[in-house]
Amino acid sequence: MKTVVITGGAGFLGSHLCDLFIKKGHRVICLDNFLTGKKSNVAALERDRHFVLVEQDVSRPFRVAGSVHLILHFASPASPVDYYRYPLETMRVGSMGTHHALELARAKKAVFLMASTSEIYGDPLVHPQTEEYWGNVNPIGPRSVYDETKRFSEALTMAYRRAYLLDTKIVRIFNTYGPRMRIDDGRAIPNFIAQALKNKPLTIYGNGMQTRSFCYVSDLVEGIYRLSRSRYHDPVNLGNPREMTLKELIVFIRTMTNSKSKIVYKPLPKDDPKQRQPDISRARVLLKWQPRVAVEEGLPTTIAWFRDRI
Ligand SMILES: NC(=O)c1ccc[n+]([C@@H]2O[C@H](COP(=O)([O-])OP(=O)(O)OC[C@H]3O[C@@H](n4cnc5c(N)ncnc54)[C@H](O)[C@@H]3O)[C@@H](O)[C@H]2O)c1
Structure with a gap:
């Protein structure tokens, strides 16, 4: 051991x-x-x-x-x-x-x-x-x-x-x-999930075309x-x-949570990266490693975890 x-x-x-x-x-x-x-x-x-x-x-x-x-x-x-x-x-x-x-x-x-x-x-x-x-x-x-x-x-x-x-x-x-992220930690996924579950406006910083890859x-x-x-x-x-725009991510989350939230746009913070992959x-x-869990699978588990805590 x-x-x-x-x-x-x-x-x-x-x-x-x-x-x-x-x-x-x-x-x-x-x-x-x-x-x-x-x-x-x-x-x-x-x-x-x-x-x-x-x-x-x-x-x-x-x-x-x-x-x-x-x-x-x-x-x-x-x-x-x-x-x-x-x-x-x-x-x-x-x-x-x-x-x-x-x-x-x-x-x-x-x-x-x-x-x-x-x-x-x-x-x-x-x-x-x-x-x-x-x-x-x-x-x-x-x-x-x-x-x-x-x-x-x-x-x-x-x-x-x-x-x-x-x-x-x-x-x-x-x-x-994934599960155990803090709902208030400010990162894109917990932010969007919390806003969607509460039917509050989904805030995108910038035009939402900046890309991220989520593991x-x-x-x-x-x-x-x-x-x-x-x-x-x-x-x-x-x-x-797998790269996606923040706008695509929001649409996924809104659909998976059956949310009625609207999208609002706010100014991009300083030095925010435009793309990441x-x-x-x-x-x-x-x-001999590569990710196996697609967002279509990982997001519902994460949403369920947050839903229990909101
Ligand atoms: N989650 C991500 O997507 C991601 C991406 C890139 C890098 N990382 C790195 O992975 C690590 C963990 O990230 P996370 O997402 O789990 O963040 P987190 O904030 O959930 O975890 C960080 C942990 O470090 C502890 N900590 C902070 N300062 C400490 C100190 N001085 N002494 C002892 N403990 C201290 C915190 O209490 C917390 O438990 C970090 O080093 C981060 O830079 C995370």
């Missing part, structure tokens, strides 16, 4: 990773300060003797007793609403937090996997985005607190690998959705599991390459 430390383990993705690694027969230590995550996300695991939940701000130095084989560093606010609200916390966890998590990996000789993001490509000038693309990021705009710390975290991860020969991995996650959470965590076991060290994109050729070849 291996011990896996998951920072940010009480968040949306972290809690699904806790579930998966417990299911695969590992011991999981979840570290979280509940800034944007919730204890209830891992409540079902708390009765499992192989699961430990520790309240810990990983931007501060921390220790973990005993051996650790794998560290998944997922702690960080992830939605624009959250990192606008917590800009300095976001920068601390993406700098000091990453440093402390890497130090833990060094001390324990553990594999280290860092949650990076498609945001490191910024408003991309290359489409779809391959891992070779260096990105088009505004280093001082409001999104920079997130984008630039993720870029820093990638650089620090590679520096630890070069300096200490650490076994590191970097996953560049594209928009992922269902079970697909994403399976890809991360495979990456954690691979021998690969350069970044790997994980996401669903992962090139997942690397993951297909290296991890």
Whole structure:
């Protein structure tokens, strides 16, 4: 049995990773300060003797007793609403937090996997985005607190690998959705579902023709599991390459919820990317991975989860 430390383990993705690694027969230590995550996300695991939940701000130095084989560093606010609200916390966890998590990996000789993001490509000038693309990021705009710390975290991860020969991995996650997202986290899917279920106006920022690609959470965590076991060290994109406009997404959600909501248009926020689509050729070849759950399947499950909570 291996011990896996998951920072940010009480968040949306972290809690699904806790579930998966417990299911695969590992011991999981979840570290979280509940800034944007919730204890209830891992409540079902708390009765499992192989699961430990520790309240810990990983931007501060921390220790973990005993051996650790794998560290998944997922702690960080992830939605624009959250990192606008917590800009300095976001920068601390993406700098000091990453440093402390890497130090833990060094001390324990553990594999280290860092949650990076498609945001490191910024408003991309290359489409779809391959891992070779260096990105088009505004280093001082409001999104920079997130984008630039993720870029820093990638650089620090590679520096630890070069300096200490650490076994590191970097996953560049594209928009992922599913149960346990917070209804108020401001991301497109929870926003639209909440508005549709309440028959409130569906707000599109811009003209709705900007595209996104949405990956269902079970697909994403399976890809991360495979990456954690691979021998690969350069970044790997994980996401669903099926691209859709926000307008198409809204029509899907409105139909699936039988909503009477009208669409209203608001000005586009600063530096909002116009298009995003992962090139997942690397993951297909290296991890034999590709998404299986189409939005037609993933959205109803997510809508049902939100419906129970509204
Ligand atoms: N969900 C996505 O579509 C997506 C896309 C790209 C990257 N990511 C990355 O995946 C990770 C998880 O994202 P998510 O969507 O689950 O977000 P989330 O906000 O649900 O989860 C983040 C978790 O980190 C915790 N956290 C924040 N600061 C912390 C600190 N200093 N110490 C300890 N815990 C802290 C939060 O309380 C929360 O539980 C993030 O690193 C994010 O950048 C997510």
